[in-house]
Amino acid sequence: MADERPVKVGSTDNEEALYRDLAREFGTPLLVYDQTVVEQHYNALSEALPGVRLFYAVKALPQAQVIQTIDRLGGGFDVASGGETDLLLGLKVFGRRTIHTHPVKKDEEIRTALRYGVTTFVIDNTYELEKFIPYRSRVGLVLRVSFRSPGAIVDLSRKFGCNLAEVSAIVRRANELGVHVKGLSFHVGSQCTDANKHVESIEKCSAVMHQLNAESSNLMNVLDIGGGFPADYDRKGVRISEFCAPIRRALAGLPPDWDILAEPGRYLVAAAVTSITSVVGRSVRDGLNWYYLDDGVYGSYSGQIYDHACYPLQVFGEGDLYRSVLAGPTCDSIDIIAEDIMLPALHTGDLVIGHEMGAYTAATRTRFNSLPDARFLDLATRKVVD
Ligand SMILES: Cc1ncc(COP(=O)(O)O)c(C=O)c1O
Known part of the structure:
Protein backbone atom coordinates (compact mmCIF):
# COMPACT_ATOMS: atom_id res chain seq x y z
CA MET A 1 0.00 0.00 0.00
CA ALA A 2 1.47 3.39 -1.00
CA ASP A 3 2.33 5.65 1.90
CA GLU A 4 0.71 9.07 1.45
CA ARG A 5 2.75 11.09 3.92
CA PRO A 6 4.67 14.19 2.77
CA VAL A 7 8.22 13.34 1.71
CA LYS A 8 10.57 16.17 0.85
CA VAL A 9 13.58 15.42 -1.32
CA GLY A 10 16.25 18.09 -0.98
CA SER A 11 16.84 21.01 1.26
CA THR A 12 15.91 24.64 1.69
CA ASP A 13 18.16 27.13 3.46
CA ASN A 14 20.88 25.41 5.41
CA GLU A 15 18.82 22.48 6.66
CA GLU A 16 20.95 19.77 5.11
CA ALA A 17 24.21 21.31 6.34
CA LEU A 18 22.77 21.63 9.86
CA TYR A 19 21.55 18.02 10.02
CA ARG A 20 24.85 16.70 8.61
CA ASP A 21 26.76 18.78 11.07
CA LEU A 22 24.71 17.51 14.03
CA ALA A 23 24.92 13.89 12.84
CA ARG A 24 28.70 14.20 12.50
CA GLU A 25 29.13 15.79 15.92
CA PHE A 26 26.65 13.75 17.99
CA GLY A 27 26.02 10.59 15.95
CA THR A 28 22.65 9.12 15.06
CA PRO A 29 19.92 8.33 15.93
CA LEU A 30 19.29 11.77 17.32
CA LEU A 31 16.24 13.75 18.41
CA VAL A 32 16.88 17.46 18.08
CA TYR A 33 14.85 19.71 20.39
CA ASP A 34 14.33 23.34 19.44
CA ALA A 270 5.26 18.11 17.95
CA ALA A 271 7.09 20.57 15.71
CA ALA A 272 9.85 21.18 18.26
CA VAL A 273 11.58 17.82 17.72
CA THR A 274 13.26 16.51 14.57
CA SER A 275 14.59 12.99 14.22
CA ILE A 276 17.88 12.35 12.45
CA THR A 277 18.55 8.75 11.47
CA SER A 278 21.16 7.18 9.19
CA VAL A 279 20.86 4.50 6.58
CA VAL A 280 22.84 1.57 7.97
CA GLY A 281 22.12 -0.97 5.24
CA ARG A 282 20.23 -1.44 1.97
CA SER A 283 18.74 -4.19 -0.11
CA VAL A 284 16.52 -4.71 -3.16
CA ARG A 285 13.55 -6.93 -2.35
CA ASP A 286 10.72 -7.67 -4.79
CA GLY A 287 11.69 -4.69 -6.91
CA LEU A 288 11.63 -2.21 -4.01
CA ASN A 289 14.64 -0.43 -2.53
CA TRP A 290 14.82 -1.26 1.15
CA TYR A 291 16.76 1.03 3.49
CA TYR A 292 17.46 -0.07 7.07
CA LEU A 293 17.79 2.85 9.48
CA ASP A 294 19.22 3.15 12.99
CA ASP A 295 15.82 4.20 14.45
CA GLY A 296 12.36 2.75 13.93
CA VAL A 297 8.91 2.08 15.33
CA TYR A 298 10.25 0.47 18.51
CA GLY A 299 12.26 3.67 19.01
CA SER A 300 11.52 7.30 18.12
CA TYR A 301 8.90 6.31 15.53
CA SER A 302 6.85 4.43 18.17
CA GLY A 303 4.08 7.01 17.71
CA GLN A 304 3.31 5.39 14.37
CA ILE A 305 2.11 2.37 16.36
CA TYR A 306 0.65 3.85 19.57
CA ASP A 307 -0.39 7.27 18.36
CA HIS A 308 -1.31 6.39 14.75
CA ALA A 309 0.80 9.32 13.60
CA CYS A 310 2.49 9.53 10.22
CA TYR A 311 5.53 11.81 10.34
CA PRO A 312 6.65 13.89 7.35
CA LEU A 313 10.03 12.72 6.06
CA GLN A 314 12.96 14.37 4.31
CA VAL A 315 15.99 12.97 2.45
CA PHE A 316 18.77 14.66 0.48
CA GLY A 317 19.56 12.39 -2.48
CA GLU A 318 19.29 13.41 -6.12
CA GLY A 319 18.11 11.88 -9.38
CA ASP A 320 15.27 9.51 -10.22
CA LEU A 321 12.81 8.41 -7.59
CA TYR A 322 12.21 4.72 -6.87
CA ARG A 323 9.62 2.83 -4.86
CA SER A 324 11.28 2.42 -1.49
CA VAL A 325 10.79 1.07 2.01
CA LEU A 326 12.25 2.58 5.19
CA ALA A 327 12.72 -0.03 7.92
CA GLY A 328 13.88 0.26 11.52
CA PRO A 329 16.81 -1.55 13.13
CA THR A 330 15.05 -4.34 15.07
CA CYS A 331 14.51 -7.90 13.90
CA ASP A 332 10.74 -7.54 13.84
CA SER A 333 8.87 -7.16 10.54
CA ILE A 334 6.47 -4.64 12.10
CA ASP A 335 9.44 -2.30 12.38
CA ILE A 336 8.80 -0.47 9.12
CA ILE A 337 8.53 3.30 9.08
CA ALA A 338 7.33 3.79 5.50
CA GLU A 339 6.05 0.91 3.42
CA ASP A 340 6.11 2.24 -0.13
CA ILE A 341 7.36 5.77 -0.76
CA MET A 342 9.18 7.38 -3.67
CA LEU A 343 12.81 8.17 -2.82
CA PRO A 344 16.01 8.84 -4.71
CA ALA A 345 18.72 6.19 -4.36
CA LEU A 346 20.13 6.38 -0.83
CA HIS A 347 23.44 5.02 0.40
CA THR A 348 24.81 3.80 3.70
CA GLY A 349 25.43 6.82 5.90
CA ASP A 350 22.80 9.00 4.22
CA LEU A 351 20.42 10.78 6.55
CA VAL A 352 16.66 10.40 6.84
CA ILE A 353 14.93 13.21 8.70
CA GLY A 354 11.60 12.88 10.52
CA HIS A 355 9.66 16.09 11.21
CA GLU A 356 6.95 16.89 13.77
CA MET A 357 8.40 14.22 16.05
CA GLY A 358 7.96 15.80 19.49
CA ALA A 359 4.63 14.39 20.63
CA TYR A 360 4.13 10.80 21.77
CA THR A 361 7.39 9.62 20.16
CA ALA A 362 10.26 9.54 22.67
CA ALA A 363 7.50 9.21 25.30
CA THR A 364 6.46 5.75 24.11
CA ARG A 365 9.67 4.26 22.72
CA THR A 366 11.07 0.92 23.90
CA ARG A 367 14.51 -0.62 24.08
CA PHE A 368 13.56 -3.77 22.14
CA ASN A 369 16.61 -5.69 20.83
CA SER A 370 18.63 -3.79 23.45
CA LEU A 371 18.98 -0.94 21.03
CA PRO A 372 19.83 2.42 22.61
CA ASP A 373 17.39 5.32 22.62
CA ALA A 374 18.02 8.13 20.18
CA ARG A 375 19.96 10.76 22.04
CA PHE A 376 18.10 13.96 22.86
CA LEU A 377 19.94 17.06 21.76
CA ASP A 378 19.01 20.49 23.05
CA LEU A 379 19.70 22.78 20.09
CA ALA A 380 19.86 25.90 22.28
CA THR A 381 22.83 24.63 24.27
CA ARG A 382 24.04 22.09 21.67
CA LYS A 383 24.20 19.56 24.48
CA VAL A 384 23.01 15.97 24.49
CA VAL A 385 20.84 15.73 27.58
CA ASP A 386 20.03 12.00 27.62
C1 LIG B 1 -6.32 13.92 29.87
C2 LIG B 1 -5.52 14.39 28.73
N1 LIG B 1 -5.26 15.72 28.63
C3 LIG B 1 -4.51 16.22 27.62
C4 LIG B 1 -3.95 15.38 26.67
C5 LIG B 1 -3.12 15.99 25.58
O1 LIG B 1 -3.82 15.96 24.40
P1 LIG B 1 -3.22 16.52 23.05
O2 LIG B 1 -1.87 15.96 22.91
O3 LIG B 1 -4.17 16.05 22.02
O4 LIG B 1 -3.20 18.00 23.15
C6 LIG B 1 -4.22 14.00 26.71
C7 LIG B 1 -3.65 13.10 25.71
O5 LIG B 1 -3.66 11.90 25.81
C8 LIG B 1 -5.02 13.49 27.78
O6 LIG B 1 -5.27 12.18 27.90
Whole structure:
Protein backbone atom coordinates (compact mmCIF):
# COMPACT_ATOMS: atom_id res chain seq x y z
CA MET A 1 0.00 0.00 0.00
CA ALA A 2 1.47 3.39 -1.00
CA ASP A 3 2.33 5.65 1.90
CA GLU A 4 0.71 9.07 1.45
CA ARG A 5 2.75 11.09 3.92
CA PRO A 6 4.67 14.19 2.77
CA VAL A 7 8.22 13.34 1.71
CA LYS A 8 10.57 16.17 0.85
CA VAL A 9 13.58 15.42 -1.32
CA GLY A 10 16.25 18.09 -0.98
CA SER A 11 16.84 21.01 1.26
CA THR A 12 15.91 24.64 1.69
CA ASP A 13 18.16 27.13 3.46
CA ASN A 14 20.88 25.41 5.41
CA GLU A 15 18.82 22.48 6.66
CA GLU A 16 20.95 19.77 5.11
CA ALA A 17 24.21 21.31 6.34
CA LEU A 18 22.77 21.63 9.86
CA TYR A 19 21.55 18.02 10.02
CA ARG A 20 24.85 16.70 8.61
CA ASP A 21 26.76 18.78 11.07
CA LEU A 22 24.71 17.51 14.03
CA ALA A 23 24.92 13.89 12.84
CA ARG A 24 28.70 14.20 12.50
CA GLU A 25 29.13 15.79 15.92
CA PHE A 26 26.65 13.75 17.99
CA GLY A 27 26.02 10.59 15.95
CA THR A 28 22.65 9.12 15.06
CA PRO A 29 19.92 8.33 15.93
CA LEU A 30 19.29 11.77 17.32
CA LEU A 31 16.24 13.75 18.41
CA VAL A 32 16.88 17.46 18.08
CA TYR A 33 14.85 19.71 20.39
CA ASP A 34 14.33 23.34 19.44
CA GLN A 35 12.88 25.24 22.40
CA THR A 36 12.08 28.28 20.24
CA VAL A 37 9.38 26.20 18.54
CA VAL A 38 7.71 25.40 21.88
CA GLU A 39 7.88 29.11 22.74
CA GLN A 40 6.28 30.08 19.41
CA HIS A 41 3.55 27.49 19.75
CA TYR A 42 2.84 28.30 23.39
CA ASN A 43 2.57 32.01 22.58
CA ALA A 44 0.47 31.37 19.49
CA LEU A 45 -1.99 29.17 21.40
CA SER A 46 -2.15 31.68 24.28
CA GLU A 47 -3.01 34.42 21.79
CA ALA A 48 -5.50 32.19 19.99
CA LEU A 49 -7.28 31.40 23.28
CA PRO A 50 -7.06 34.61 25.34
CA GLY A 51 -8.01 34.15 28.98
CA VAL A 52 -7.56 30.37 28.81
CA ARG A 53 -4.98 28.99 31.25
CA LEU A 54 -2.73 26.48 29.48
CA PHE A 55 -1.56 23.34 31.30
CA TYR A 56 1.00 21.44 29.23
CA ALA A 57 0.12 17.71 29.08
CA VAL A 58 3.45 16.35 30.30
CA LYS A 59 2.78 12.89 28.85
CA ALA A 60 3.30 14.20 25.30
CA LEU A 61 7.03 14.70 25.89
CA PRO A 62 8.12 14.36 29.52
CA GLN A 63 11.50 15.94 28.96
CA ALA A 64 13.09 18.31 31.47
CA GLN A 65 14.01 20.87 28.79
CA VAL A 66 10.39 21.11 27.60
CA ILE A 67 9.09 21.48 31.13
CA GLN A 68 11.63 24.20 31.84
CA THR A 69 10.63 26.02 28.64
CA ILE A 70 6.92 25.93 29.55
CA ASP A 71 7.69 26.90 33.14
CA ARG A 72 9.70 29.91 31.98
CA LEU A 73 6.74 30.99 29.85
CA GLY A 74 4.47 30.88 32.91
CA GLY A 75 2.48 27.85 31.75
CA GLY A 76 0.96 25.22 34.01
CA PHE A 77 1.23 21.43 33.83
CA ASP A 78 -1.19 18.56 33.43
CA VAL A 79 0.06 15.35 35.05
CA ALA A 80 -1.49 11.92 34.87
CA SER A 81 0.75 9.80 37.09
CA GLY A 82 2.97 9.83 40.16
CA GLY A 83 5.98 9.62 37.85
CA GLU A 84 4.99 12.82 36.06
CA THR A 85 4.41 14.53 39.41
CA ASP A 86 7.88 13.40 40.57
CA LEU A 87 9.41 14.76 37.37
CA LEU A 88 7.96 18.23 38.04
CA LEU A 89 8.93 18.02 41.70
CA GLY A 90 12.52 17.20 40.71
CA LEU A 91 12.56 20.26 38.45
CA LYS A 92 11.14 22.45 41.24
CA VAL A 93 8.08 23.45 39.24
CA PHE A 94 5.47 25.11 41.46
CA GLY A 95 2.81 22.48 42.34
CA ARG A 96 0.00 25.00 42.48
CA ARG A 97 0.35 25.44 38.72
CA THR A 98 -0.28 21.72 38.17
CA ILE A 99 -3.50 19.79 37.70
CA HIS A 100 -3.92 16.02 37.89
CA THR A 101 -6.14 14.84 35.05
CA HIS A 102 -6.07 11.06 35.15
CA PRO A 103 -9.64 10.05 36.01
CA VAL A 104 -8.53 6.87 37.85
CA LYS A 105 -5.80 7.06 40.51
CA LYS A 106 -4.28 5.10 43.35
CA ASP A 107 -4.66 6.71 46.77
CA GLU A 108 -0.88 6.89 47.00
CA GLU A 109 -0.81 8.94 43.81
CA ILE A 110 -3.41 11.37 45.17
CA ARG A 111 -1.32 11.82 48.31
CA THR A 112 1.88 12.40 46.32
CA ALA A 113 0.13 15.04 44.23
CA LEU A 114 -1.40 16.70 47.31
CA ARG A 115 1.98 16.86 49.02
CA TYR A 116 3.35 18.48 45.90
CA GLY A 117 0.63 21.17 46.04
CA VAL A 118 -1.87 19.95 43.45
CA THR A 119 -5.45 20.81 44.42
CA THR A 120 -7.31 20.17 41.15
CA PHE A 121 -8.05 16.54 40.27
CA VAL A 122 -10.19 14.98 37.56
CA ILE A 123 -12.70 12.19 38.21
CA ASP A 124 -15.33 10.58 36.02
CA ASN A 125 -17.35 8.34 38.36
CA THR A 126 -18.57 8.01 41.94
CA TYR A 127 -16.02 5.32 42.93
CA GLU A 128 -13.28 7.80 42.14
CA LEU A 129 -15.21 10.58 43.89
CA GLU A 130 -15.27 8.58 47.11
CA LYS A 131 -11.46 8.35 47.11
CA PHE A 132 -11.42 12.10 47.79
CA ILE A 133 -13.57 12.03 50.94
CA PRO A 134 -10.46 12.10 53.22
CA TYR A 135 -9.04 15.05 51.28
CA ARG A 136 -12.24 17.02 50.68
CA SER A 137 -11.06 20.14 52.47
CA ARG A 138 -8.01 20.35 50.18
CA VAL A 139 -9.32 19.64 46.70
CA GLY A 140 -11.64 20.89 43.98
CA LEU A 141 -12.65 18.18 41.54
CA VAL A 142 -13.33 18.47 37.85
CA LEU A 143 -15.72 15.93 36.36
CA ARG A 144 -14.72 14.62 32.95
CA VAL A 145 -17.47 14.17 30.40
CA SER A 146 -17.16 11.83 27.43
CA PHE A 147 -17.82 13.09 23.92
CA ARG A 148 -16.94 10.38 21.42
CA SER A 149 -14.74 11.65 18.56
CA PRO A 150 -14.66 9.17 15.70
CA GLY A 151 -13.05 11.91 13.54
CA ALA A 152 -9.99 12.36 15.78
CA ILE A 153 -6.99 10.14 15.23
CA VAL A 154 -7.03 9.20 18.91
CA ASP A 155 -10.52 9.05 20.46
CA LEU A 156 -9.83 9.70 24.15
CA SER A 157 -13.46 9.38 25.24
CA ARG A 158 -13.60 5.66 24.58
CA LYS A 159 -11.95 4.85 27.89
CA PHE A 160 -12.74 7.83 30.12
CA GLY A 161 -15.49 10.30 30.84
CA CYS A 162 -19.06 9.96 32.10
CA ASN A 163 -22.08 10.58 29.91
CA LEU A 164 -23.53 14.07 30.05
CA ALA A 165 -26.75 12.57 31.45
CA GLU A 166 -24.80 11.21 34.47
CA VAL A 167 -23.27 14.54 35.48
CA SER A 168 -26.04 15.77 37.76
CA ALA A 169 -26.23 12.48 39.71
CA ILE A 170 -22.45 12.47 40.29
CA VAL A 171 -22.45 16.14 41.33
CA ARG A 172 -25.41 15.54 43.64
CA ARG A 173 -23.54 12.64 45.27
CA ALA A 174 -20.46 14.87 45.64
CA ASN A 175 -22.58 17.51 47.38
CA GLU A 176 -23.90 14.86 49.80
CA LEU A 177 -20.33 13.76 50.54
CA GLY A 178 -19.11 17.32 50.96
CA VAL A 179 -16.60 17.03 48.10
CA HIS A 180 -16.56 20.06 45.85
CA VAL A 181 -16.94 19.43 42.11
CA LYS A 182 -15.89 22.81 40.75
CA GLY A 183 -16.38 22.17 37.06
CA LEU A 184 -16.38 19.93 34.03
CA SER A 185 -13.72 18.80 31.57
CA PHE A 186 -13.57 16.94 28.29
CA HIS A 187 -11.05 15.85 25.67
CA VAL A 188 -12.26 16.00 22.08
CA GLY A 189 -9.66 13.43 20.99
CA SER A 190 -6.06 13.98 20.04
CA GLN A 191 -5.08 15.43 16.65
CA CYS A 192 -8.61 16.75 16.26
CA THR A 193 -8.78 18.81 13.09
CA ASP A 194 -12.37 19.99 13.52
CA ALA A 195 -12.73 22.78 16.11
CA ASN A 196 -16.50 22.27 16.09
CA LYS A 197 -15.91 19.28 18.39
CA HIS A 198 -14.57 21.71 20.99
CA VAL A 199 -17.46 24.10 20.35
CA GLU A 200 -20.16 21.44 20.76
CA SER A 201 -18.54 20.12 23.92
CA ILE A 202 -18.20 23.65 25.40
CA GLU A 203 -21.86 24.38 24.68
CA LYS A 204 -23.08 21.09 26.16
CA CYS A 205 -20.93 21.40 29.28
CA SER A 206 -21.85 25.02 29.89
CA ALA A 207 -25.57 24.24 29.59
CA VAL A 208 -25.25 21.55 32.30
CA MET A 209 -23.12 23.81 34.50
CA HIS A 210 -25.69 26.62 34.26
CA GLN A 211 -28.47 24.19 35.14
CA LEU A 212 -26.59 22.78 38.16
CA ASN A 213 -25.58 26.26 39.32
CA ALA A 214 -29.25 27.27 39.32
CA GLU A 215 -30.08 24.29 41.57
CA SER A 216 -27.26 24.41 44.12
CA SER A 217 -25.14 26.83 46.10
CA ASN A 218 -21.99 24.75 45.31
CA LEU A 219 -21.10 26.71 42.23
CA MET A 220 -19.28 25.23 39.27
CA ASN A 221 -17.11 27.75 37.49
CA VAL A 222 -14.26 25.72 35.95
CA LEU A 223 -14.38 24.43 32.40
CA ASP A 224 -11.39 22.46 31.16
CA ILE A 225 -11.46 22.14 27.37
CA GLY A 226 -8.68 19.53 27.26
CA GLY A 227 -6.22 19.10 24.39
CA GLY A 228 -6.66 17.96 20.81
CA PHE A 229 -5.06 20.96 19.06
CA PRO A 230 -3.46 19.51 15.93
CA ALA A 231 0.11 19.17 14.72
CA ASP A 232 1.08 19.76 11.10
CA TYR A 233 1.65 16.16 10.00
CA ASP A 234 0.34 16.79 6.49
CA ARG A 235 2.56 19.89 6.09
CA LYS A 236 -0.36 22.05 5.00
CA GLY A 237 0.24 24.45 7.89
CA VAL A 238 -1.81 24.77 11.09
CA ARG A 239 -3.03 28.33 11.53
CA ILE A 240 -3.86 28.00 15.18
CA SER A 241 -5.59 31.38 15.50
CA GLU A 242 -7.89 30.46 12.63
CA PHE A 243 -8.42 26.96 14.01
CA CYS A 244 -9.37 28.37 17.43
CA ALA A 245 -11.69 31.12 16.12
CA PRO A 246 -14.90 29.10 16.67
CA ILE A 247 -13.62 28.02 20.09
CA ARG A 248 -12.95 31.67 21.00
CA ARG A 249 -16.49 32.59 19.98
CA ALA A 250 -17.95 29.75 22.07
CA LEU A 251 -15.86 30.74 25.10
CA ALA A 252 -16.88 34.41 24.75
CA GLY A 253 -20.45 33.36 25.53
CA LEU A 254 -19.51 31.97 28.97
CA PRO A 255 -19.75 33.97 32.22
CA PRO A 256 -16.63 36.15 32.51
CA ASP A 257 -15.78 34.84 35.98
CA TRP A 258 -15.50 31.21 34.85
CA ASP A 259 -11.99 29.76 34.95
CA ILE A 260 -11.22 28.19 31.56
CA LEU A 261 -8.37 25.68 31.35
CA ALA A 262 -6.83 23.71 28.48
CA GLU A 263 -4.42 20.76 28.46
CA PRO A 264 -2.50 20.98 25.18
CA GLY A 265 0.21 18.41 24.55
CA ARG A 266 0.75 17.61 20.90
CA TYR A 267 0.38 21.13 19.48
CA LEU A 268 3.01 22.54 21.84
CA VAL A 269 5.76 20.00 21.22
CA ALA A 270 5.26 18.11 17.95
CA ALA A 271 7.09 20.57 15.71
CA ALA A 272 9.85 21.18 18.26
CA VAL A 273 11.58 17.82 17.72
CA THR A 274 13.26 16.51 14.57
CA SER A 275 14.59 12.99 14.22
CA ILE A 276 17.88 12.35 12.45
CA THR A 277 18.55 8.75 11.47
CA SER A 278 21.16 7.18 9.19
CA VAL A 279 20.86 4.50 6.58
CA VAL A 280 22.84 1.57 7.97
CA GLY A 281 22.12 -0.97 5.24
CA ARG A 282 20.23 -1.44 1.97
CA SER A 283 18.74 -4.19 -0.11
CA VAL A 284 16.52 -4.71 -3.16
CA ARG A 285 13.55 -6.93 -2.35
CA ASP A 286 10.72 -7.67 -4.79
CA GLY A 287 11.69 -4.69 -6.91
CA LEU A 288 11.63 -2.21 -4.01
CA ASN A 289 14.64 -0.43 -2.53
CA TRP A 290 14.82 -1.26 1.15
CA TYR A 291 16.76 1.03 3.49
CA TYR A 292 17.46 -0.07 7.07
CA LEU A 293 17.79 2.85 9.48
CA ASP A 294 19.22 3.15 12.99
CA ASP A 295 15.82 4.20 14.45
CA GLY A 296 12.36 2.75 13.93
CA VAL A 297 8.91 2.08 15.33
CA TYR A 298 10.25 0.47 18.51
CA GLY A 299 12.26 3.67 19.01
CA SER A 300 11.52 7.30 18.12
CA TYR A 301 8.90 6.31 15.53
CA SER A 302 6.85 4.43 18.17
CA GLY A 303 4.08 7.01 17.71
CA GLN A 304 3.31 5.39 14.37
CA ILE A 305 2.11 2.37 16.36
CA TYR A 306 0.65 3.85 19.57
CA ASP A 307 -0.39 7.27 18.36
CA HIS A 308 -1.31 6.39 14.75
CA ALA A 309 0.80 9.32 13.60
CA CYS A 310 2.49 9.53 10.22
CA TYR A 311 5.53 11.81 10.34
CA PRO A 312 6.65 13.89 7.35
CA LEU A 313 10.03 12.72 6.06
CA GLN A 314 12.96 14.37 4.31
CA VAL A 315 15.99 12.97 2.45
CA PHE A 316 18.77 14.66 0.48
CA GLY A 317 19.56 12.39 -2.48
CA GLU A 318 19.29 13.41 -6.12
CA GLY A 319 18.11 11.88 -9.38
CA ASP A 320 15.27 9.51 -10.22
CA LEU A 321 12.81 8.41 -7.59
CA TYR A 322 12.21 4.72 -6.87
CA ARG A 323 9.62 2.83 -4.86
CA SER A 324 11.28 2.42 -1.49
CA VAL A 325 10.79 1.07 2.01
CA LEU A 326 12.25 2.58 5.19
CA ALA A 327 12.72 -0.03 7.92
CA GLY A 328 13.88 0.26 11.52
CA PRO A 329 16.81 -1.55 13.13
CA THR A 330 15.05 -4.34 15.07
CA CYS A 331 14.51 -7.90 13.90
CA ASP A 332 10.74 -7.54 13.84
CA SER A 333 8.87 -7.16 10.54
CA ILE A 334 6.47 -4.64 12.10
CA ASP A 335 9.44 -2.30 12.38
CA ILE A 336 8.80 -0.47 9.12
CA ILE A 337 8.53 3.30 9.08
CA ALA A 338 7.33 3.79 5.50
CA GLU A 339 6.05 0.91 3.42
CA ASP A 340 6.11 2.24 -0.13
CA ILE A 341 7.36 5.77 -0.76
CA MET A 342 9.18 7.38 -3.67
CA LEU A 343 12.81 8.17 -2.82
CA PRO A 344 16.01 8.84 -4.71
CA ALA A 345 18.72 6.19 -4.36
CA LEU A 346 20.13 6.38 -0.83
CA HIS A 347 23.44 5.02 0.40
CA THR A 348 24.81 3.80 3.70
CA GLY A 349 25.43 6.82 5.90
CA ASP A 350 22.80 9.00 4.22
CA LEU A 351 20.42 10.78 6.55
CA VAL A 352 16.66 10.40 6.84
CA ILE A 353 14.93 13.21 8.70
CA GLY A 354 11.60 12.88 10.52
CA HIS A 355 9.66 16.09 11.21
CA GLU A 356 6.95 16.89 13.77
CA MET A 357 8.40 14.22 16.05
CA GLY A 358 7.96 15.80 19.49
CA ALA A 359 4.63 14.39 20.63
CA TYR A 360 4.13 10.80 21.77
CA THR A 361 7.39 9.62 20.16
CA ALA A 362 10.26 9.54 22.67
CA ALA A 363 7.50 9.21 25.30
CA THR A 364 6.46 5.75 24.11
CA ARG A 365 9.67 4.26 22.72
CA THR A 366 11.07 0.92 23.90
CA ARG A 367 14.51 -0.62 24.08
CA PHE A 368 13.56 -3.77 22.14
CA ASN A 369 16.61 -5.69 20.83
CA SER A 370 18.63 -3.79 23.45
CA LEU A 371 18.98 -0.94 21.03
CA PRO A 372 19.83 2.42 22.61
CA ASP A 373 17.39 5.32 22.62
CA ALA A 374 18.02 8.13 20.18
CA ARG A 375 19.96 10.76 22.04
CA PHE A 376 18.10 13.96 22.86
CA LEU A 377 19.94 17.06 21.76
CA ASP A 378 19.01 20.49 23.05
CA LEU A 379 19.70 22.78 20.09
CA ALA A 380 19.86 25.90 22.28
CA THR A 381 22.83 24.63 24.27
CA ARG A 382 24.04 22.09 21.67
CA LYS A 383 24.20 19.56 24.48
CA VAL A 384 23.01 15.97 24.49
CA VAL A 385 20.84 15.73 27.58
CA ASP A 386 20.03 12.00 27.62
C1 LIG B 1 -6.32 13.92 29.87
C2 LIG B 1 -5.52 14.39 28.73
N1 LIG B 1 -5.26 15.72 28.63
C3 LIG B 1 -4.51 16.22 27.62
C4 LIG B 1 -3.95 15.38 26.67
C5 LIG B 1 -3.12 15.99 25.58
O1 LIG B 1 -3.82 15.96 24.40
P1 LIG B 1 -3.22 16.52 23.05
O2 LIG B 1 -1.87 15.96 22.91
O3 LIG B 1 -4.17 16.05 22.02
O4 LIG B 1 -3.20 18.00 23.15
C6 LIG B 1 -4.22 14.00 26.71
C7 LIG B 1 -3.65 13.10 25.71
O5 LIG B 1 -3.66 11.90 25.81
C8 LIG B 1 -5.02 13.49 27.78
O6 LIG B 1 -5.27 12.18 27.90
